[in-house]
Amino acid sequence: MKPRSLMFTLFGEYVQNYGGEIWVGSLIQMMERFGVSESSVRGAILRMVQKDLMKVRKIGNRSYYSFTPQGINQINEGVKRVYSERNAKWDGQWRILTYSFPEAKRDMRNEIRKELNWTGFGAISNSTWVSPNPIEKQVMELMERHQLGDYMMLFTSSKVMSHDNQEIVNKGWDLQHISDEYDRFIQEHLKIYDYLREKALQNTLTDEESFIERTKIVHEYRKFLFNDPIFPVDLLPENFRGTEARELFWKIHQMISIPAVRCFESLYESAPDREVEPHRERAVNPFNKVYM
Known part of the structure; x- marks a missing residue:
């Protein structure tokens, strides 16, 4: 387990249900159970702070970590997709995204490709990505967040003239x-x-x-x-x-x-200035059951 990925799992599954903030000592104890050393935990936290995914609060000589809004968005999207049920029916619309980045923005282009893949897009050519899912909102937020309006365009279409739907699926996935x-x-x-x-x-x-x-x-x-x-x-x-x-x-x-x-x-310890009521988080089973 890579430390950064494991932290996303721990926050998404547990910490977000307990105020979203945790003492670093508690986090270290939890991650030790998966063979992650203290130095690896602290190194991963530092990198995530530098990327504006996590933030720290100091109280005395103790550090308490939580995710930034950017990090919380990633956690929430992941949790939503893990626990949401597939749609049974397609709405018949293809979401088509095209982009053209100058060479000076190569790093940004590579980062955007990772985000598109995570969102569920498939590449049918070098700069054309498609999805049958209703993810317009996520794409528009991505474009706004990275100020990509000059480089990307999003379309929807109910019909592709040159290929049938199965051929498009086979090209992209x-x-x-x-x-x-x-x-x-x-x-x-x-x-x-x-x-x-x-x-x-x-x-x-x-x-x-x-x-x-x-x-x-x-x-x-x-x-x-x-x-x-x-x-x-x-x-x-x-x-x-x-x-x-x-x-x-x-x-x-x-x-x-x-x-x-x-x-x-x-194992969990919150900051002394925050009272977090211990509870069993509730989750709705996609198969119509509920557990506590």
Whole structure:
């Protein structure tokens, strides 16, 4: 687990539900459970502060960290995509983005490509990206945030004259590869599910083990956000394994969430000037169940 990515997971899963701020000592203790050293934690925090993703508050000789609005946007978008259900029907609109960056802005162009990929766009040529998802708002915010109006244009179209929809999908994405990755996730985590379920039935599953396993499965599942464009169901190929992987992810998550949060609470320390009411966060199951 890379320290920066793990911090996004910990804040998205836990810290944001407890005021969004944490003592660095608590963060170090949590990340030690995943083999991340104190020096690696502090180095990752420094880099994230320099990139305006995190900020620090000093109280006495203690440091308390939270995410900036820019970082919170990334966390919220990730959490939303992890826990949101796919749309069943496509609205028939392609979102088409074109750009042209001067060579002096090469670094910006590379950064924008990463953000477009994260948002779910697929590249059908060097400077043309498309998506069937209703993500106009995110794109306009991206353009405004980076002041890209002179370099990018966004269109929508209900019809492409030269190619049918399946040809466009095949140009922009390798959905079979994504499905194969989901299949590997399923095969690996079916064993983990059976193992954890057996321990839970025997009452030998500890809070710390639950915290580690919940964090790990969310961390692993989040990786699909960089590959799976989260297409509406009616644009997916037959036997696409994404829904099965999601169901398994939720079964494991739901089974171990309460003891995982207990472990988090035992490690978490907020700033002394902030009273954070300990609680079990509520999450709505996309399969119409609720856990506390």
